[in-house]
Amino acid sequence: MDKIRIVGGNELKGTIPISGAKNAALPLMIASLLTEEKLILENVPRLADVALLQRILGNHGVDITTNGKRNGDDPYAGQTLEIDARVIVDTVAPYELVSKMRASFWVVGPLLARMGVAKVSLPGGCAIGTRPVDFHLDALRALGADIEIDAGYVLAKAPRGLTGARIVFPKVSVGATHTALMAAALARGESVIENAAREPEIVDVADCLIKMGARIEGAGTSTIRIEGVPRLKAARHAVLPDRIETGTYAMATAMTGGDVMLAGARPDLLEDALETLRHAGAEIDVTNEGIRVRRNGAGILPVDVSTAPYPGFPTDLQAQLMALMTKAKGRSRITETIFENRFMHVQELARLGARIHLDGDTAVVEGVERLTGAPVMATDLRASVSLVIAGLAAEGETMVQRVYHLDRGFEKLEEKLSRCGAEIERISA
Numbered sequence: 001m002d003k004i005r006i007v008g009g010n011e012l013k014g015t016i017p018i019s020g021a022k023n024a025a026l027p028l029m030i031a032s033l034l035t036e037e038k039l040i041l042e043n044v045p046r047l048a049d050v051a052l053l054q055r056i057l058g059n060h061g062v063d064i065t066t067n068g069k070r071n072g073d074d075p076y077a078g079q080t081l082e083i084d085a086r087v088i089v090d091t092v093a094p095y096e097l098v099s100k101m102r103a104s105f106w107v108v109g110p111l112l113a114r115m116g117v118a119k120v121s122l123p124g125g126c127a128i129g130t131r132p133v134d135f136h137l138d139a140l141r142a143l144g145a146d147i148e149i150d151a152g153y154v155l156a157k158a159p160r161g162l163t164g165a166r167i168v169f170p171k172v173s174v175g176a177t178h179t180a181l182m183a184a185a186l187a188r189g190e191s192v193i194e195n196a197a198r199e200p201e202i203v204d205v206a207d208c209l210i211k212m213g214a215r216i217e218g219a220g221t222s223t224i225r226i227e228g229v230p231r232l233k234a235a236r237h238a239v240l241p242d243r244i245e246t247g248t249y250a251m252a253t254a255m256t257g258g259d260v261m262l263a264g265a266r267p268d269l270l271e272d273a274l275e276t277l278r279h280a281g282a283e284i285d286v287t288n289e290g291i292r293v294r295r296n297g298a299g300i301l302p303v304d305v306s307t308a309p310y311p312g313f314p315t316d317l318q319a320q321l322m323a324l325m326t327k328a329k330g331r332s333r334i335t336e337t338i339f340e341n342r343f344m345h346v347q348e349l350a351r352l353g354a355r356i357h358l359d360g361d362t363a364v365v366e367g368v369e370r371l372t373g374a375p376v377m378a379t380d381l382r383a384s385v386s387l388v389i390a391g392l393a394a395e396g397e398t399m400v401q402r403v404y405h406l407d408r409g410f411e412k413l414e415e416k417l418s419r420c421g422a423e424i425e426r427i428s429a
């Protein structure tokens with residue numbers, strides 16, 4: 001298995017191009033199932049999760065072509081996928097594929113809405129909590145589907161199509177909002193989703209669905225109204241920039257010191273995280289090119305943060321912030337409110353010399369003067385990258401194992417960081 005070797009201590013200086021958002025690209029690819037016509041997606045990141053979803057969609061009979069890169073093309077430009085779901089040959093999403101990635105479960109909504117039937121394995125994904133799918137299933141039931149669970153599979157049927165309904169989520173769920181939105185787009189009549197997730201990735205999917213002919217209002221607010229249409233049509237859409245990748249490199253820069261331009265980043269997608277970084281002592285400037293992050297001389301200041309649904313501080317940046325706080329001048333408190341088991345990085349950060357103790361859903365971090373390199377491994381994507389951030393500031397060598405987690409969500413991680421002066425390389429097994 002590949003490893004990432006880091007020798008810490010270098011400041012980051014230069015430009016990091018921000019890729020398309022994984023968490024928008026995945027549901028956008030899934031939205032292709034809603035139409036017989038072609039969906040063209042630009043700025044799709046080259047990630048293991050995207051490749052896996054291509055396989056899953058291929059299994060349903062979807063044809064996907066990826067544009068070839070021409071000589072002289074920007075190697076960091078996202079790929080363009082032409083997705084053609086004209087014929088769906090199979091409405092089963094098998095355990096072998098769905099168990100590897102949470103978002104693949106979301107095919108259930110479009111398959112059911114278009115084909116009237118879907119059999120989808122219960123999902124896997126990052127081990128950060130129990131992550132049930134009850135809200136997804138309740139939403140589909142509200143739209144008139146008959147749902148059973150048998151031998152680890154969700155069997156969903158709506159032979160006469162779905163019917164618009166009022167769906168009230170008991171708690172904000174990104175995935176369940178995607179499911180409800182995509183299913184309601186092809187339902188008969190009006191649907192209203194209350195307590196909908198407001199994440200920018202929901203807005204991106206809604207924008208694409210609108211280009212495909214869907215009638216949706218209110219995406220980005222807690223109430224989304226959808227007037228179902230009988231069919232959707234071809235569209236072209238560019239995936240929005242990845243706010244989690246943006247925040248991750250912003251925190252890496254705040255950690256090492258230096259001066260980095262996050263090219264193509266959109267500051268409006270992560271205002272809370274940028275404000276947190278300002279409090280931690282980073283200088284953040286918004287320019288036409290993107291977001292410039294600097295920390296020159298001054299140390300890192302402690303901050304107290306609670307994760308929350310958008311527009312709050314994202315849970316997907318919690319581990320990275322914790323890595324940064326390991327070297328803060330004082331005590332910080334980081335509370336995780338979304339997932340009950342998202343502190344797997346704590347014991348690994350401790351290997352590098354971090355002082356963190358857990359108090360229920362809160363991690364209390366006592367900043368230390370120095371971290372020292374060590375072998376580490378993590379069990380999920382954002383935890384893994386938090387170890388990279390800590391490694392960049394640790395003395396000596398840090399070896400991050402289980403690199404496949406990083407490959408799920410960070411495009412060209414080593415290249416992007418080494419271009420800015422980090423000593424980081426992949427060691428292939």
Ligand SMILES: CC(=O)N[C@H]1[C@@H](OP(=O)(O)OP(=O)(O)OC[C@H]2O[C@@H](n3ccc(=O)[nH]c3=O)[C@H](O)[C@@H]2O)O[C@H](CO)[C@@H](O)[C@@H]1O
Pocket residue numbers: 023026102103129130131132133134135136137171172173174175176315316338339340
């Ligand atoms: C591919 C993708 O976009 N993944 C993101 C998505 O995950 P995902 O969509 O899986 O996360 P949710 O927003 O659904 O989860 C929020 C909370 O709701 C709970 N819940 C959710 C669904 C359900 O049916 N029942 C239930 O109880 C979850 O266990 C969790 O406690 O949003 C999370 C929260 O921003 C992010 O961390 C993930 O990176």
Ligand SMILES: C=C(OP(=O)(O)O)C(=O)O
Pocket residue numbers: 023101102103125126128316381382409
């Ligand atoms: C938790 C994440 O992914 P997933 O929902 O696919 O597990 C993530 O992107 O941080």
